[in-house]
Amino acid sequence: MVFFKNKKILVKIFKVIFLTIMLFSFIFYIYMFFSQKKEIIKSLSLEANSIANIIVYVNTDGIILNDGYKILDYSKNFMEKDKSIKSIIFSKTNEKNYVIKRDTWSYENKIDDTYTNLEKDQPSYKIIYSPILKEKVFHYVFPIIFSDTKWGWLHISVSLDKYNKLLENMYGNFIMFFLLILFIIICLSYFIAKLFAEPIIHLNEITKNIAKGQFELRSNYKSNDELGELANSFNHMLQKIELSHKELKKSNKQLKSEIQKGFRREALLIQQSRLAAMGEMIGNIAHQWRQPLSVITTAASGMKLIKELGINEDKKAEVEKLTGIINSSNYLSKTIDDFRNFFKEDKEKEYFNIKQKVEDSLRLVKDTFEFHFIKVEKNYTTDKKAYGISNEYSQALLNILSNAKDAVILNKIKEPKIKIYSFEKDNYVCLRIEDNAGGIKNNVIKKIFDPYFTTKHKSQGTGIGLYMSKVIIEQNMHGKLEVENSKEGAVFTISLPIKKNTFE
Ligand SMILES: Nc1ncnc2c1ncn2[C@@H]1O[C@H](COP(=O)(O)OP(=O)(O)O)[C@@H](O)[C@H]1O
Ligand SMILES: [Mg+2]
Incomplete structure (x- = not known):
């Protein structure tokens, strides 16, 4: 359903409400069903009661005089008029019984227990399987009493056609009613679920946006219940988050520039320390070079003087002076290497x-x-x-x-x-x-x-x-x-x- 797309909470609340209402309605239906069935049987019994009264009334003579032919004649006549009556039994206390069917009749010593079980002081009725008709019928038993003496009982078996028709009608009505109620329940559950879930869904949506970094949204749900309170405190919290987020951004920016400043200061310090070290090194170089330079200068100027004066110096002394110059120069170049190594940026x-x-x-x-x-x-x-x-x-x-x-x-x-x-x-x-x-x-x-x-x-x-x-x-x-x-x-x-x- 389109309504329920991505709305899990709505579906959950809907399910709970729907199932609860369905359960209560179901119990109500069952109760209604049985009470309706009872009503139908009661109405059948009322009808049967008036028929029994009439039969007893018209047969009063026959019963009092114990005139079997009269009883038979009247009863047959009656059954001819009312087609729903399937059988009539006159059950006399301690005597034989007249069993009258639509087409035959008999004079029996004993009738089935199914019938006698229903013979009570008050009229009684039940849906039974009739042993003489071999089918299911509505059976009504009416005590026959004349001037305080019980003569016996009148049994009337009525066809179930009418009962079945009424039941069928009832089923039809029930299905119609059920569909209507189902529709109402679905609508009702949906609206109740929506009522509860809407603010939560809304808050959820806002939370998702917060996760994306949008802090400006607010819940517009207004109500004086707990959900309203929740929305309110949520908005309050959002406001605080938005504020601290802004502050965080600001201090982050400040921090960045501080760090940059720090980096610049550090770079400057490194530069300065290198310059200082170099300065000190130049001092050291000056000391180291003083001696070899003086060796070179002395040797070179000595040779120059000899050359100018035209003196013929012996080869050995000349080679010695030149070796001194070469050694000193080598020493100088070696110290240069030492210093260069020292300043190498080897990390x-x-x-x-x-x-x-x-x-x-x-x-x-x-x-x-x-x-x-x-x-x-x-x-x-x-x-x-x-x-x-x-x-x-x-x-x-x-x-x-x-x-x-x-x-x-x-x-x-x-x-x-x-x-x-x-x-x-x-x-x-x-x-x-x-x-x-x-x-x-x-x-x-x-x-x-x-x-x-x-x-x-x-x-x-x-x-x-x-x-x-x-x-x-x-x-x-x-x-x-x-x-x-x-x-x-x-x-x-x-x-x-x-x-x-x-x-x-
Ligand atoms: N061996 C030491 N004896 C006495 N004071 C020292 C000694 N070494 C360092 N100091 C002190 O520490 C200070 C800082 O040294 P330094 O950071 O190398 O800077 P600079 O040598 O340029 O002054 C010096 O100015 C000095 O007062
Ligand atoms: Mg120092």
Whole structure:
């Protein structure tokens, strides 16, 4: 049915109402049917009663005088007039009985029990199978009483034709009535179901739209029952959802722009930290190049002077000077490679040897440290490989080394010393870098990892070094970068996981 398409609740309510009404109507029908049947039999009995009265009346003489011929004659006559009467029996107490049929009659000593069972003080009737007529009949038994003495009973068997006709009529009426009632029940059930289901279907439709992201729709169902209340609170809820959805959208937008701003800030920081690292590296390069450049300059200018003076230098000395120039140039080109490697943007994670990375980084700062008389003490107690980005690890390490150098210079430490110690702890490969510059003040130590925090002069410090080192070690490599003060100075510990993180 078109009505019920996609309206499951309507169908359910309809079914319940329909079946309930049908059940009650069915019980009512059955009751009506039997009471109607009873009525028909009652009307037949009334008719039979008046016939019996007439028969007894016309036969009074014959009965009192016990004149069988008279009784027979009258009865036959009567049956001739009323074709529906099939048989008449005069059953006398303790005497013979007259059994009269349409075509014959007999004088019997005893009549069948089917008949005698119905002989009572009051008139009685029943539909029976007549043993003498061999068919079903309506049987009426009437007690014959004259001046307080019972003479006997009058039995009348009436044909069932009339009864069947009435019954047939009743069936016809019932079917018509049933169809009408069925139609009314269907209509009624549908309207009641619709009345209940409509607001629910409507709310359901709205809910579907909400799922699609439409929050503007409202239920327009108005009633002061529970369904009306439901629609009301539903609308109220929708209003709240719509409002919070709008707010969510707004804050989402804000969040997006915040994140974008954050990304931009982060990118700027990375850029700045790279520039700062490069600046420091240029300082290191300057120190590293000072010596080989002076070797080259000395050798070259010596050779030039000899050439200008026209002195004939011996070949061996000349080759020695040239070898010095070549060696120094080679050294320069090698340091360039070292620095280039250091700035390589290699983000691949790998297992790498900590000791080797420390040695590589120390080589880059060796000349700078020597220039400032900084001694480096090393102690490697593990050769376990760590998992991370080796280049970024070097950058963080150089930051820390460079800070230590700055600290010993700034505090004018007489015998500046940096102790480097590697060890293994709780599945981490750790590197401890300790200087003897006196440590970091308590109010400063809390902020050293903040971006742009520096205690150095503008031209010297950027405040990005430790922030970036922390990001590199903790976010990019799932390691730890911690700081503390020892008796001598500041202690930085870099810990990297030995095993690859299971979530990576
Ligand atoms: N070894 C150290 N000894 C004392 N103070 C230090 C040491 N390392 C870092 N600091 C402090 O932490 C601050 C932040 O360092 P960093 O982030 O590298 O920035 P910058 O070196 O540009 O100042 C430094 O300004 C300094 O005050
Ligand atoms: Mg620094």
